[in-house]
Amino acid sequence: MTDRAEIPTNFIRQIIDRDLAEGKNGGKVVTRFPPEPNGYLHIGHAKSICLNFGIAASYGGACHLRFDDTNPEKESDEYVASIKRDVEWLGWRWDGEVRFASDYFELIHDCAVALINAGVAYVDTQSPEDIARQRGDFTHPGQNSPHRDRAVDDNLALFARMRAGDFNEGEAVLRARIDMASPNMNLRDPVLYRIRKVSHHQTGDTWCIYPMYDFTHPISDAIEGITHSLCTLEFEAHRPLYDWTLDNLAGFLASRDRLPARPRQYEFARLNLNYTVMSKRKLKQLVDEGHVNGWGDPRMPTLSGLRRRGYTPEAIRRFCDMAGVARADSTVDTGMLEAAIRDDLNVHAPRAMCVLRPLKLVIENWPAGQVEQLQIAKHPQDESMGFRDVPMTQEIFIDREDFLLEPVRKTKRLVLGDEIRLRGSYVIRANEVLRDAQGEITEIRCTYDPDTLGKNPEGRKVRGVIHWVSAEYGVPCQVRLYDRLFTEANPDRAEQGFLSVLNPDSLTVLEGCRVEPALAGVAPEARFQFEREGYFCVDPDSGAGEMVFNLTVGLRESF
């Protein structure tokens, strides 16, 4: 998909290069993206997706999409559907069918039985509180459970009863028998199976016992033949358990012919972006409490939000490549994301004119009723995009901010008594302003120089160029301006909590804007550059009644 040469190397690619050189895994590279369907995907997931799918693509390998659905309480089909859609939208295609860890529940159960038979797993019928208490802490070793040495047959019988539903939630768990004194807390006889009497979005009521992540993941990776299991840094301390599980199950899985590869786990730093939050819990809270309009709100760092905001899959992939992959905790500046989308849209977005805060301007020497269809290039550097018709009439709108009564040093706007170029049109001069009873400027009376279409006036230099839209033909529309969702670079660290630093001005809705008629009726997701303003896309709220545009990102401004 992407030219490999463009993708900067990173420590994981180097590990794969070395593995390949050593002939490991028969030269195969198989990765997986393993989301839990308990929320929408965000830009942080995009990093993992691009890493996993990108590696598979550049090494001629495969990448699986596997839902890590072992906790039915928090998961749902809505999330499964949104995740599939987002991965595809990003431009990736998973190998084979979508997989679910729940597809493997029977085999995982058999693995548990195998562990019991091997004497390295036991059923603990203590309360969750007792188990927690016995785990000890960083300074004190844990205490062995009184059930740690239960006979294999008893464990088998108890585990069967767990599956049969004989116990209530919390009354019994299956635990690995490792080391209650391990300095690694994850190795202090971790829970492998717990009881959850809730129906599962994939398996319904087939099960009332569910395997834990630490047990499920290595088994799922192994049976899918995953060679490189990439996850984030916080799972580093779990790696010994990942390896313990596979070391203890390799024989069993091989005997069932379900061990195509011995996977290895590698951890990389998750993506953080400043001025936003990335945890699913917090994003869900923003949605549930109505601080934003759903997971797909254009202000959200979710992929659906970025999509509605006007980001392209290409820009997001490019951004992930720009940010890189390493093991150091880091927070990428939002400016890098913006640079990625500007780069893309600058090349691909047709130009158009839209007046956000209309101020009427009447050209007194323009023949009344005359309409001149101007042909303006859709892109100044790409003539293959062609031209669009832009009607020029006696009355037009310009932005209120583009008119000044008094000249300001080096300004490039229209000043009373001076000239300005109308983009793609003529040079005009502002002669007089009309005001209403409150003194508010309501209209500017101008004259135009008929000899300035496509050429500069003789002997004079106009101070600048402003955009405009015909008052008669301009299409009224709504424009939604977005700003960062939070006022602090790191909302997670806010004294009063992340909600206390929500930006009250993250959304500004402008009504009565005027866009040039060439854009009337274009479909949602179409992207344009509104000259001198920024990049905008058509929002799905656009209907027969009114067009709605979302600000994707503003133009760079340098004075």
Place this chain on the structure above:
RNA sequence: UGGGGUAUCGCCAAGUUGGUAAGGCAACGGGUUUUGAUCCCGUCAUUCCCAGGUUCGAGUCCUGGUACCCCAGCCA
């Protein structure tokens, strides 16, 4: 506090037998321009968390510190 990690420019990030600090974002100059956009040119780490040491030579090796992140869910 025990264990596991990480520290290279404002933000990311290369640097892999020690040989004399890539690139991107941002910023700042200048040029082109009917978008204060784009594009183009240029500037931007005598220094790699700190302190010692080894060496002709260290971001890379050794010793000792410091800071930050992760782990005590029957979450992932």
